[in-house]
Structure formats: C-alpha cells, structure tokens
Amino acid sequence: MKIVILGAGGRLGAALMREYREKHDLSGFNHTQLDLANLDDVRGKLGAMNFDVLINAAAFTNVDACETERDRAFLINAEAPGVLAEICNEKDAKLIHFSTDYVFDGEKRAPYTEEDQANPISAYGESKLAGEKNVLAAENGHLVVRVSWVFGPDRPSFVDAMIKRAQQDEKIDAISDKFSTPTYTHDIADMLPDFFDRRVGGGILHFANAGKCTWQEYAQWALDCCGDAGVPLKGKTVGALKLSKMTNWVARRPVYSVLSTAKYAELTGRASRAWRDAVADYITRFYSKK
Numbered sequence: 001m002k003i004v005i006l007g008a009g010g011r012l013g014a015a016l017m018r019e020y021r022e023k024h025d026l027s028g029f030n031h032t033q034l035d036l037a038n039l040d041d042v043r044g045k046l047g048a049m050n051f052d053v054l055i056n057a058a059a060f061t062n063v064d065a066c067e068t069e070r071d072r073a074f075l076i077n078a079e080a081p082g083v084l085a086e087i088c089n090e091k092d093a094k095l096i097h098f099s100t101d102y103v104f105d106g107e108k109r110a111p112y113t114e115e116d117q118a119n120p121i122s123a124y125g126e127s128k129l130a131g132e133k134n135v136l137a138a139e140n141g142h143l144v145v146r147v148s149w150v151f152g153p154d155r156p157s158f159v160d161a162m163i164k165r166a167q168q169d170e171k172i173d174a175i176s177d178k179f180s181t182p183t184y185t186h187d188i189a190d191m192l193p194d195f196f197d198r199r200v201g202g203g204i205l206h207f208a209n210a211g212k213c214t215w216q217e218y219a220q221w222a223l224d225c226c227g228d229a230g231v232p233l234k235g236k237t238v239g240a241l242k243l244s245k246m247t248n249w250v251a252r253r254p255v256y257s258v259l260s261t262a263k264y265a266e267l268t269g270r271a272s273r274a275w276r277d278a279v280a281d282y283i284t285r286f287y288s289k290k
C-alpha cells in the first residue's frame with residue numbers, strides 16, 4: 001500500500017511519518033515541499049504520483065490567526081482539502097483528512113458524537129467544517145477524523161509548555177473551566193491503519209484518548225508524571241485560571257468539546273486508552289530522567 005502524508009513537518013504528520021516509515025511504502029511533503037495555498041502546485045505534484053491513501057495532516061492551525069486571516073484559513077483548511085479529495089477520486093485512492101473538536105460550539109455537556117450538529121464559533125472551526133464538507137462531498141469513501149488537544153514529541157503543545165514553565169517558575173496556572181480530551185499522536189498513528197482500506201469507515205470519525213479533563217487537570221497530571229519520572233521541576237501545583245481571564249485570545253473557543261469515541265469502538269472493537277495513561281507514557285518516554 002502506497003501512502004502519502006501532507007503536513008509531514010507538523011506535530012501529527014511528523015509522528016505518522018516516523019511511525020509508518022518502516023511498515024509502508026511512504027512519501028511525505030512538509031509545508032516547504034508542498035504549499036496547500038498553491039492549488040495548481042498541489043494538483044501538479046500529487047496528480048503526478050501514484051498512491052492508495054493520502055493523509056492530510058496539514059492545516060492552518062493557529063486559531064487566533066485564522067480570525068484575522070480568514071481567506072487564508074478557508075483556502076488551506078477548506079478549499080485545498082476539496083482539491084485533495086478530487087485528486088484522490090481520479091486515482092481511486094482514499095483521502096484521510098484530519099479535523100477538529102472546534103467544529104462544535106461547546107454548548108453540550110456530554111461527549112459529541114459524529115451525528116451531533118457542528119456549529120463552529122471561530123473562523124478556524126468554520127474553515128475546518130467547510131473542509132470536512134468539501135472532502136465528504138467527493139463521495140469516494142473518504143474519511144474525516146476529528147481529534148482534540150493533540151500532543152506528541154514532534155512539536156511542542158500545551159503539555160510541553162506547561163512542563164517547561166514548571167521547570168522555570170514555581171507558580172503555574174491553567175484554565176479550569178474548559179473541557180476536552182488530550183490525544184496522543186502515537187495513538188492516532190496506531191489506530192489509523194484500520195481505516196486505510198477504502199471499504200472501512202468512510203464519513204466522519206471521532207478519535208481521542210478516553211475520558212475528559214480541564215487544562216488545569218491535564219497540566220497537573222503531566223507535572224505529577226514528571227515527578228514520578230524524576231524530571232526536576234520548580235512548580236509542582238497548577239493553579240486554576242478562568243477562561244474569561246483569557247482576554248488576549250482573539251478567537252472564541254468551545255468550553256466543552258469532548259469527542260465520543262463510541263463509533264470508533266463499534267467499528268474496530270478497540271477502545272482508545274485513557275488520557276492519563278497516554279500522557280504518562282509520553283512523559284516516561286520523552287522526559288524521564290530515570
């Protein structure tokens with residue numbers, strides 16, 4: 001099976017490259033090698049290749065910048081995925097496209113299922129939802145995988161920022177009234193091959209580690225794991241910060257965006273592991289001084 005990964009320099013794309021390199025016939029493009037804003041180049045380069053699966057992990061992911069650069073957000077996150085789907089249709093290949101929990105407004109208080117109505121409250125969320133629609137309109141068994149709070153070793157995320165801050169300062173705070181679930185890139189890489197086959201899982205699929213937490217709980221657990229792993233920290237307790245205090249944010253963010261993984265479990269007979277186990281595994285592997 002020949003696989004091509006876009007966004008190969010990003011947090012998720014780089015993890016997929018690393019984890020699939022040995023097992024699959026694999027090619028990848030980072031941002032410099034293929035700019036999704038240049039649709040002619042996208043058509044030219046990908047049109048000239050043969051592949052069975054195209055994985056799009058590239059996106060304009062800066063949520064605040066999407067508010068001020070709306071046209072660019074829609075070009076990269078919405079128009080380009082539609083072009084990718086067309087290219088895949090011409091080759092009878094499957095497109096696996098990543099999307100986000102930010103397509104929801106966050107008003108629900110139970111995990112969002114694939115059937116729940118998306119209602120984005122930011123330009124990022126709107127552009128990603130438009131991208132999903134463009135991919136699914138191509139109707140060729142393409143798959144949209146929505147993930148939340150992605151972390152992993154290939155590019156720092158929230159958890160790494162919290163650990164870094166705790167290494168420098170005694171006082172650390174994180175938001176205590178915003179809920180979702182961290183998702184480890186290693187676990188995404190592990191689940192995705194079940195869906196490489198065109199006949200399995202077209203449409204929308206939610207994937208995240210199991211459970212739910214606030215950023216405060218997430219950060220506290222990470223620091224606790226660092227303590228167990230012998231990572232020296234100045235700060236050990238994470239204080240609570242209210243979402244309403246984040247006055248420097250340009251975009252609105254959903255307060256609750258936990259994704260239900262019931263459909264994933266039903267399709268595969270597998271359950272995603274608990275977020276605490278995934279974070280502990282990450283810290284042991286990439287931070288442990290023991």
Ligand SMILES: NC(=O)c1ccc[n+]([C@@H]2O[C@H](COP(=O)([O-])OP(=O)(O)OC[C@H]3O[C@@H](n4cnc5c(N)ncnc54)[C@H](OP(=O)(O)O)[C@@H]3O)[C@@H](O)[C@H]2O)c1
Pocket residue numbers: 007008009010011012013030031032034035036037056057058059060061076098099100101102128146147148149150151155
């Ligand atoms: N991170 C999260 O917490 C999170 C949560 C939910 C969903 N997601 C989704 O998961 C997917 C992967 O995100 P990630 O966490 O891996 O984010 P990331 O680290 O920001 O990776 C995105 C990649 O896309 C590249 N990119 C940006 N503009 C591009 C363009 N015009 N052409 C080609 N490449 C471009 C970026 O390159 P540069 O850095 O060089 O610009 C980067 O390598 C995305 O679809 C995202 O929407 C992420």
